Amino acid sequence: LARGVAEPDLAGRHVVVSAGGTREPLDPVRFLGNRSSGKQGYALARTAAARGARVTLVAANASLPDPAGVDVVPVGTAVELREAMLRAAADADAVVMAAAVADFRPAAYAAGKIKKKGDQEPAPIALVRNPDILAEIAADRPRSGQVVVGFAAETDDVLANGRAKLKRKGCDLLVVNEVGERKTFGSEENEAVVLGADGSETPVAHGPKEALAETVWDLVAERLG
Numbered sequence: 001l002a003r004g005v006a007e008p009d010l011a012g013r014h015v016v017v018s019a020g021g022t023r024e025p026l027d028p029v030r031f032l033g034n035r036s037s038g039k040q041g042y043a044l045a046r047t048a049a050a051r052g053a054r055v056t057l058v059a060a061n062a063s064l065p066d067p068a069g070v071d072v073v074p075v076g077t078a079v080e081l082r083e084a085m086l087r088a089a090a091d092a093d094a095v096v097m098a099a100a101v102a103d104f105r106p107a108a109y110a111a112g113k114i115k116k117k118g119d120q121e122p123a124p125i126a127l128v129r130n131p132d133i134l135a136e137i138a139a140d141r142p143r144s145g146q147v148v149v150g151f152a153a154e155t156d157d158v159l160a161n162g163r164a165k166l167k168r169k170g171c172d173l174l175v176v177n178e179v180g181e182r183k184t185f186g187s188e189e190n191e192a193v194v195l196g197a198d199g200s201e202t203p204v205a206h207g208p209k210e211a212l213a214e215t216v217w218d219l220v221a222e223r224l225g
C-alpha cells in the first residue's frame, strides 16, 4: 500500500505506541527477555506521524533509530513500561500496545552477579506476574472516546484465541498474528487479521509492517470519528 501523499487524518491527535520487548533483570548482567525487535511499533509510530499525529513512542529495548518528529520514551522493564504508558495515555486519543510485555518477572533481583556454587545444580528461578498494561488502560480509559489497540501473537486456533483475548483485554481492536518458526519476530513483513470489539474482522495480506500499521490507523481513525 503506497501512499504518495500522506493523509493528515490524524492531525491534532495524540497517539501513544509501545514497541519492543521488556527485559526483566535477574542480576546486574542477566535478564528474562523476548525476541520482539520493535519494528512493528516503530512502523506504527512513523506512519502515525506521517498522518499528522503527535506521537509518543514508548520503546522497550529496541535497537532502532528514533523516528523523525516522534517523542521517544525509552524503558526497560514491564513496570517501567506501565508507568510511561499510563503517563502518556492520560491525554491520548489512541493507545496501541505493540510491545511484547513479559508476563512474569523474577521474584527477586540479586544486587550482585549470581555465581555458581561448586558443582551444585542451580536453584529454580521464582517468578511473579507483571501488571497487564493493556487491560488496565482499556478498563480505565483516562480520556473518553480513547481508542485502545492490542497485538497478539497466537498459534493453533488463531482467530478463536484472538476473539477470547480481545474480550478479556477489553480493547477496541486486536491485531492477531499467527506465529511460527520464522514468522513475525525480527522479520520485515507481517500478516494479520485485525479483530474489532464491534465484531469486525479485517484481514491484512502478507506485506511490510508499514502496510499493517496503515490499516491499524485506518481503523483507529474510523473509531475516532
Ligand code: CTP
Pocket: 078, 097, 098, 099, 100, 101, 102, 103, 130, 131, 132, 133, 134, 135, 149, 150, 151, 152, 153
Ligand atoms: N500486554 C500488556 N501487559 C502484559 C501482557 C501483555 O499490556 N503484562 C499486552 C501486549 O502488549 C499485547 C496484548 O496485551 O498488546 C496481548 O499480549 P499477549 O501476550 O498476547 O496477552 P496475554 O494476556 O499475556 O496472554 P498470553 O497468556 O497468551 O501470553
Ligand code: CA
Pocket: 101, 102, 103
Ligand atoms: Ca503474554
